[in-house]
Amino acid sequence: SALPLTLAGLSVAVYSACDRLIVAYLLGKDAAGIFGVAADLPRQFMVMIASSVAAATVPLVFRSLSENNGETTRERLTESLELLLVVVAPVAVWLALAADQVAGTLVGIDFRAGVSALLPTLVLARFFGIANQFYVQISFQLAERPFMLATQSFLTLVISVILMFALIGGYGLYGAALATLATEAIGFLVALVLMHRAHPVPxxxxxxxxxxxxxxxxxxxxxxxxxxxxxxxxVPLVIVSLAGGLAYAAAAWLLNVANVRTLSLRFLRTLNRKALGV
Incomplete structure (x- = not known):
């Protein structure tokens, strides 16, 4: 039925807009501007990358399910999560720990201090949201239980509104970031609970x-x-980013995360054979 999917989509759309509307209502438009920029940075960087990975991996999960191959479906799901985290984790670490440099370079001078203070909390919130949206919620689609998706999305919206009003009053703009983090974490836990009644993902x-x-x-x-x-x-942003990026790449290669070492060595051997004309 299209109804639960419509309700889920509507809940997500309202949820993504209502946080800054509540901030504007309680703290004014300047605060809403700072919160909006801080919330959009992880959304643009992390969600864009996550959706690209999901577009490449999720169809393979459904194909293996349609072939009634449970073991292959499980392996495809595991690969999907691993690839998702491999590309999203470094962006999350970079945004959270280089927040001063990112905000100092990408954000207008009036917003810098506020955005760099909120970024680490909002990055962690977005990380929970991505794990939920691009992995755990696949469970509801695999089990063809769209009402579970609608229920989880609507609950997340209600929790967000309650926590926003509760925490902004006591903690101001940082309370809005804490409310977002708590909402995404609770939404993720709700999805995990519902997942066990759908198609459990590994x-x-x-x-x-x-x-x-x-x-x-x-x-x-x-x-x-x-x-x-x-x-x-x-310049500080480039130096900090390069240091972090090289450390991540080196560690991922040494630990063969997502078979990156195996695949890179295979690629180099193929190039070498072509160069030698073998």
Whole structure:
């Protein structure tokens, strides 16, 4: 039925707009401007990348399900989550830990201080949202249970409105960021609970440990680079970003995250054979 999907889509659309409307209502349009920019940065960077990965991997999941191959479906789901986190995790770490440099370069001077203070919390919120939207919610589609998607989306909207009014009063603009984080985390937990009544999706922790270790290496590199580089202009942003990116790539290669080492070595061997004319 199209009705539950329509309700889910409507809930998501209202949810994505109502947070800044509530901030504007309670704190004024200047605060809403700062919150809007801080919320849009992780949405534009992280969600855009996540949707590209999902577009490439999710159809393979449905194809294996249509062939009634449970083991292949499980493997495709695991690969989908691993690839999703491999590309989203470094962007999340970069936005959260290089917030001063990112805001100092990409954001207008009036918004910089507010945006860099809110970014880490909103990045973590968006991370929960991506795991929910682009992985856990696949469960409802695989089980053909659209009412579960509608229920989860509507609950998230209601929780958001309640928490926004509750936390902005006591904590101001940072309360809005905390409300967003709490909403996304609760929404993710609700989806996990509902998932067990639909088509449970796997979480292979040993496969995800490599992503976590690579992200930790990147975080350490960014923090070290940040402590050595002064200022928040373009040059500090490039230095901090390169340090973090190289550390992440090196760790991911050493740990063979998402088979990156295996595939890169295979590619190099193929190039080498072509160069030698074999």
């Amino acid at each position: 979480f292979e922790l040993n496969r995800l440990a490599g992503v976590a270790a690579s992200a930790a290496a990147m975080a350490a590199a960014i923090l070290i680079a940040r402590s050595q580089v002064g200022g928040t202009g373009l």
